[in-house]
């Protein structure tokens with residue numbers, strides 16, 4: 001428990017209602033009143049859902065770690081079939097499968113379990129299984145959330161993303177995080193492309209573009225566009241090996257460098273920052289946006305695409321998952337579209353505005369003009 005009283009205004013506004021809702025017998029009473037029963041039941045379920053959320057995630061983690069999604073892809077199996085193969089006692093395997101079915105990831109028919117529609121669909125989401133495995137780190141960082149909030153924790157995610165500290169990066173580390181990003185970048189690219197117009201753009205430079213998945217997608221959709229990939233040299237080496245001789249050869253320029261070290265290359269009339277700003281603190285973001293502004297010609301366009309906070313309307317995914325993920329990275333911050341737009345304006349851009357996207361948990365977009 002943290003010491004400290006609520007501000008007077010907060011205590012006055014709504015305090016009486018909180019005290020009423022917190023009365024121990026109130027739930028039992030509302031469950032007896034027909035008009036209120038539905039509210040009480042839904043609230044009860046929602047509260048319990050939050051209480052047990054960490055167990056649900058770990059059930060999912062076990063299903064993925066034991067490769068049960070792959071094992072059930074050809075068809076249903078019993079706990080006995082799977083127990084031996086995965087070296088889990090049969091009664092515990094039965095408990096795991098039962099929990100998976102309760103969560104709607106598996107489907108139970110008699111004593112056989114198969115993938116549910118949702119479970120099967122999950123295996124097709126690019127990068128999702130890899131990301132769930134990666135959550136082992138994040139889960140350990142969240143084990144003591146108060147230490148994390150107070151800045152007392154040395155986090156595993158900060159080590160996984162070494163560039164946040166601005167130091168040297170071993171190529172093996174760069175390859176590890178780039179691989180994790182590459183698959184999910186396809187979803188982010190799809191939603192960004194659906195939201196943003198590239199009309200009138202001649203050359204797009206993707207800064208912090210990783211292995212180039214975003215540029216590949218843009219290039220496929222807009223065959224006339226010239227493309228430039230800017231990232232750390234250790235990352236660009238992987239991107240070059242992947243893209244050399246592919247359909248973009250001849251249209252794609254590789255520009256190795258650090259956006260912390262100096263000016264960005266000039267020549268592009270649009271710059272994209274896809275899942276870059278939320279890794280960094282405000283000072284780094286301000287400096288990067290100023291460099292993007294300096295690199296663009298008058299009328300040039302800036303596209304920022306990443307999961308953003310709901311701001312005044314808190315978002316159930318970005319203000320929980322992404323906010324704590326970026327916090328555990330150490331320097332990161334999940335900003336609202338309004339905050340990103342304000343940072344763009346402070347760097348000299350005009351017309352910084354949010355562009356609607358399909359799924360806030362995949363990405364949100366802010367576009368600005370120099």
Ligand SMILES: C[S@@+](CC[C@H](N)C(=O)[O-])C[C@H]1O[C@@H](n2cnc3c(N)ncnc32)[C@H](O)[C@@H]1O
Pocket residue numbers: 163164178181182184185188207208209210211230231232235257258259260273274275276279
């Ligand atoms: C979270 S990843 C996003 C990659 C890609 N845009 C995507 O959405 O999948 C952040 C990217 O920023 C790059 N990056 C980090 N610090 C950088 C720096 N100082 N200069 C250039 N790129 C940097 C990383 O190498 C990485 O590729």
